Amino acid sequence: MYWYCVAGTTEWTGKPLTLEHVSCNLCRAEEASAYCTVNDFQIVRCDSCGLLYTNPRRPESELPDIYSEKYYVSQNPSTLGYDDYCSHAEGLKRSFEKHLELIEKYVRPPAAILDVGCAFGYFLEVASSHGWRPEGVEVSSFAAKEAARSAGATIHTGTLSSAHLPGSSYDVATMWDVLEHTFDPTAELAEVNRVLKPYGYLFMTVPNAGSALARIMGTHWYGFKKVAEHNYFFSKNTLRRMLNKTGFALLQTKLGIWPCSLRFLVTKLEPYSPTAYRIARKAVNGLGLGHMIVNFRFIDMLVIARKEGDPLREPISSG
Ligand SMILES: [Zn+2]
Numbered sequence: 001m002y003w004y005c006v007a008g009t010t011e012w013t014g015k016p017l018t019l020e021h022v023s024c025n026l027c028r029a030e031e032a033s034a035y036c037t038v039n040d041f042q043i044v045r046c047d048s049c050g051l052l053y054t055n056p057r058r059p060e061s062e063l064p065d066i067y068s069e070k071y072y073v074s075q076n077p078s079t080l081g082y083d084d085y086c087s088h089a090e091g092l093k094r095s096f097e098k099h100l101e102l103i104e105k106y107v108r109p110p111a112a113i114l115d116v117g118c119a120f121g122y123f124l125e126v127a128s129s130h131g132w133r134p135e136g137v138e139v140s141s142f143a144a145k146e147a148a149r150s151a152g153a154t155i156h157t158g159t160l161s162s163a164h165l166p167g168s169s170y171d172v173a174t175m176w177d178v179l180e181h182t183f184d185p186t187a188e189l190a191e192v193n194r195v196l197k198p199y200g201y202l203f204m205t206v207p208n209a210g211s212a213l214a215r216i217m218g219t220h221w222y223g224f225k226k227v228a229e230h231n232y233f234f235s236k237n238t239l240r241r242m243l244n245k246t247g248f249a250l251l252q253t254k255l256g257i258w259p260c261s262l263r264f265l266v267t268k269l270e271p272y273s274p275t276a277y278r279i280a281r282k283a284v285n286g287l288g289l290g291h292m293i294v295n296f297r298f299i300d301m302l303v304i305a306r307k308e309g310d311p312l313r314e315p316i317s318s319g
Pocket of ligand 1: 024025026027028029046047048049050051
């Protein structure tokens with residue numbers, strides 16, 4: 001029995017929690033070696049395939065508690081959630097404009113697009129303005145209500161699996177910084193595969209645990225610092241194998257330009273240096289530059305994949 005004692009979140013859930021042990025989600029191996037410990041959570045590396053994952057971890061039954069309203073106005077955004085999600089709307093929408101420019105090189109609207117983990121529906125709003133037929137899936141009932149109100153699109157509240165969407169229905173699926181949060185990413189990608197039309201496209205962003213930045217920053221890397229909400233940490237290799245296992249071909253990974261507000265960018269400093277964060281925040285607020293949009297070289301993987309077949313039934317082999 002553990003207390004869920006990540007800094008700032010004790011009051012969040014306010015209850016004792018039994019963490020669960022899990023096997024590797026990619027190859028199902030039980031054997032894994034300790035990789036690092038962050039905020040009392042252990043991250044392990046699968047001895048067979050190399051996938052990094054949090055183990056033990058909080059159970060999926062905690063989902064409603066984690067992604068409550070507090071997640072979007074977090075008191076401790078360096079470890080969990082956002083300081084004020086709404087205040088980042090303009091930067092996020094510009095980012096989604098960039099993503100759509102890329103998507104439309106592959107598929108042109110009008111077409112059906114499903115945003116898995118749509119949060120407040122900002123991507124759906126932008127997609128709708130481009131002529132797409134957007135739908136969203138959102139596990140947070142709080143965020144789903146916001147999305148339904150602001151985006152005017154159909155929002156399926158819950159997980160993708162619980163939505164029971166019809167198969168072969170969407171031309172494009174998107175997952176913006178979502179896969180690392182899921183509890184069974186293989187099942188999630190297999191379900192995305194099922195609802196996509198043949199040769200439909202999947203576009204997503206995911207923190208790159210194999211990047212030079214992740215290696216240099218070690219336990220201070222922002223992907224690990226969010227261990228209270230991140231269950232998996234993908235490299236290009238482990239992600240490619242999971243995509244292949246679930247019936248996708250990985251076409252390309254790339255770095256994208258990420259336009260975001262200076263205020264949002266400053267919040268990313270906090271995990272690395274609280275002092276630098278406070279100084280920068282004071283300077284940005286004092287100069288009234290918080291809403292200035294800057295083009296930040298996005299350090300996550302921007303992934304382009306295409307449905308090529310059905311998910312494999314067999315576990316992936318080691319190597
Ligand atoms: Zn494995």
